Amino acid sequence: MVDAAEHSTEAEPLKGEETVVGVTSVTDPSPFKKSDCAGRLGMSHLSGWRTGTFLLSLFLCLTVVFAFSFILPCPVRPQYQRTWNRTIPGAVTYDFLAVEDATKDKVRDVFIIYKRSEGMANNTCTSEGLSAPCLFLLAVDGTDGETLWERPLSADFDWAVCGVGGLSETGTGCLIAHNDNLTAVDTHTGVILWQQLRTPVRGGDLPLVHLPDLDGDGATDFALVTHSPSQTVLAFVSGRTGDVIGSEVVVDSGTSLAHLPYITASGGQYLLLHKDSGLYAVGLWWLAGQAKSGLEVKLKKDKNWEERASSRPGHILIFESVSLRRVVEVRRSGRGSVSPLLLLTDSTITLLHENLLTASWSMNISNLLSAPAFGHYNTDEVPDLVIEEDIGNSTKRVVILDGHTGSALWEVRLQFTPQTPRPSSVLTINDYSVFMLWGQTPIHPNNTDVEEKSSYLLHPYHSNLLLERKSPFQHIIAFKATLLERSRHASYLVLTGQDGGQSDGVLPVTLTKRKIKDDVPESSVLRVGGAGGVVVSTDSEEYIKEIFYRLRFSNEPQ
Structure with missing residues (x-):
């Protein structure tokens, strides 16, 4: 018996104590039986409770999953037509083609402008108090080309831009310069948000958008620039109301051919002017201060750029050339990326480095x-x-x-x-x-x-x-x-x-x-x-x- 017990203990060392109890219980087996039954019964009750708890938890989880699957079904992607056509007979159109999500279905929709006496959505010029023919800003569904909305406007057309923030509390809007008006239209509904009579400055080129809230009304603002043979004028405009913020500012005396907004690596905001003698930069912070005292603190300036400024504050020579024909911004991918500039002259293409101080490369072209x-x-x-x-x-x-x-x-x-x-x-x-x-x-x-x-x-x-x-x-x-x-x-x-x-x-x-x-x-x-x-x-x-x-x-x- 002793040899058997020792052998058992070596073979199963983790059960040694149970083996000893088994040996001493030969004379009185009852304690062993009672203890064994009680232990097994307790473990059985504990396992049952665990199993029941697990099954109950699983049932509750499945109930919640199925309930929410019916309450909040998976969104259905819009079913679009691979090809669609939208034809407007007896009309003229313009070089304007914008895409924005007007229906909030994550598919971008299409915006065009045409001129006709009658619209395509039971609109007429005369019913809106406009002379015929008039303009129609048309929004069509990107999925199938069906009309979403149509907005009659007085002719003639100068320019338009969509996706402008700050115009609408529910999203973006379109700005249209036409006839004697500057009109803001809600992208989603086609409702006119505001309409202002155009001063000479509001007859300018495409606006500088994505400016900060300059007038403190909670909406982003924009600026408009007008080029004339004698001077270049800028006005800051409220995105919420269309009112001019402060006064108009003479940016430069003389002829400017075009303009371009630019943000430097440090976040400085500038207006680039394409002139007969080359490319110049004017700080928007300086222009804002001229429009209204104190307004300059809401716009950033670049310290490195300002060190290059001439005697006139905010005016910086970027590229000197009498044959500069076009300036194009090369948009880089990613947030915070600085955009280099592409300069086209009569005979060359030059890419300016991101700091606009040196040329990255240049090649001959005509x-x-x-x-x-x-x-x-x-x-x-x-x-x-x-x-x-x-x-x-x-x-x-x-x-x-x-x-x-x-x-x-x-x-x-x-x-x-x-x-x-x-x-x-x-x-x-x-x-x-x-x-x-x-x-x-x-x-x-x-x-x-x-x-x-x-x-x-x-x-x-x-x-x-x-x-x-x-x-x-x-x-x-x-x-x-x-x-x-x-x-x-x-x-x-x-x-x-x-x-x-x-x-x-x-x-x-x-x-x-x-x-x-x-x-x-x-x-x-x-x-x-x-x-x-x-x-x-x-x-x-x-x-x-x-x-x-x-x-x-x-x-x-x-």
């Missing part, structure tokens, strides 16, 4: 047809440039320049007509863009229609190929490639018709939305050869098209 477009040909996160250069005989050279070095990355030669849209691009989830170009390839000898256009899709990873689709669009007034829904719904918008500033409206105005991938099956594959020449490709069309089908698009990082 006869540009339009302002540069931007996209990501490579994945270095620096926007690349798409420029169109007129090389004669109705032929243009389309070149993609590396945004970091200025070197040519890709080029093609296409024929063009005066109304050919400028290039555009849409970013993919792989951090490169798909580019959309317009023109006409010289490989169709039987083509006698000089107005015929084609659209082209370029994939940077297959840059020796182009997808060409014969375009049915004529008289294109405006074009935009964009995402109508965040990270999806990559489409392009085309507005066709007659220009409201040049004709009376015989042809219809048509707004078309088309999904970019829907162009792929209707396209043919072309090969880009040396020096940008184009020939018919011998590659498998299905293989190339499948590459475009697999694309997934993305928004620019915020």
Whole structure:
């Protein structure tokens, strides 16, 4: 017995005490039995309670989950039409095409302006007390092209901009400069928020938006600039009421060709003036102080920039040139990113460094047809440039320049007509863009229609190929490639018709939305050869098209 007990203890060392009890209980087994039964009974009750508690908790959790699944169902994504058209007969339109979410369904909607005696939503000019024909600001649903709202306005049209904050308590609004008025319209409802008679300064160019709350009414404000042969004038305007804050300010004496708002790396806010002698910067803080004493404290200035100022406070020379033709801001991705400037002269393109003190690169170029477009040909996160250069005989050279070095990355030669849209691009989830170009390839000898256009899709990873689709669009007034829904719904918008500033409206105005991938099956594959020449490709069309089908698009990082 002793050997057995010792053997048991070695074999199961953690049960040694139970083995000893078992040996001593031979003479009186009852204590062992009572203790064993009681222990097992207690453990049984405890396990039962645990099981019951677990099952009750599981039942309550499932009840809550199912209850909320019926009370708060998952949101249903809007079902959009891949392609839609909106036609307005007997009207004229303008080079204005904006996209904003008017219905708050996370799909952006489309805004255009046309001129006609009657609207498309049972509106007439005379019923609104306006002379016919008048303007109509039209908002259509991005999902199907149906009318959301329409706002009659007095003619004629000067400019418009949508997405302006501070105009509406419920979101953004549109500013329209027309006739003798400056009108703010709610993006979501089409209701006129305010309307002010235009002074000469309110007849200026597109406004400087996203200014802080200068008048203390809880809404962001904006500024308007007017250029005349004798001077440049600025006025700060309340976003909530349209009233001028303080007084108008003479920014500069003499001729200024254009202006551009700019924010430095330290957050300083400046107005850039394009003059005959070059590019200058004027501190908005200084202009605000001139408009109303004490107002300057609400705007920031850059210490490094102010050290370069001339004897006149706030006036800084950025770039001196008598042949400066255009100034373009290169918007960088990400919050807090500083935007470099692209300067176009008669013979060069120069990219200024982010501090605007030195040039990052410069290259020779001439006869540009339009302002540069931007996209990501490579994945270095620096926007690349798409420029169109007129090389004669109705032929243009389309070149993609590396945004970091200025070197040519890709080029093609296409024929063009005066109304050919400028290039555009849409970013993919792989951090490169798909580019959309317009023109006409010289490989169709039987083509006698000089107005015929084609659209082209370029994939940077297959840059020796182009997808060409014969375009049915004529008289294109405006074009935009964009995402109508965040990270999806990559489409392009085309507005066709007659220009409201040049004709009376015989042809219809048509707004078309088309999904970019829907162009792929209707396209043919072309090969880009040396020096940008184009020939018919011998590659498998299905293989190339499948590459475009697999694309997934993305928004620019915020």
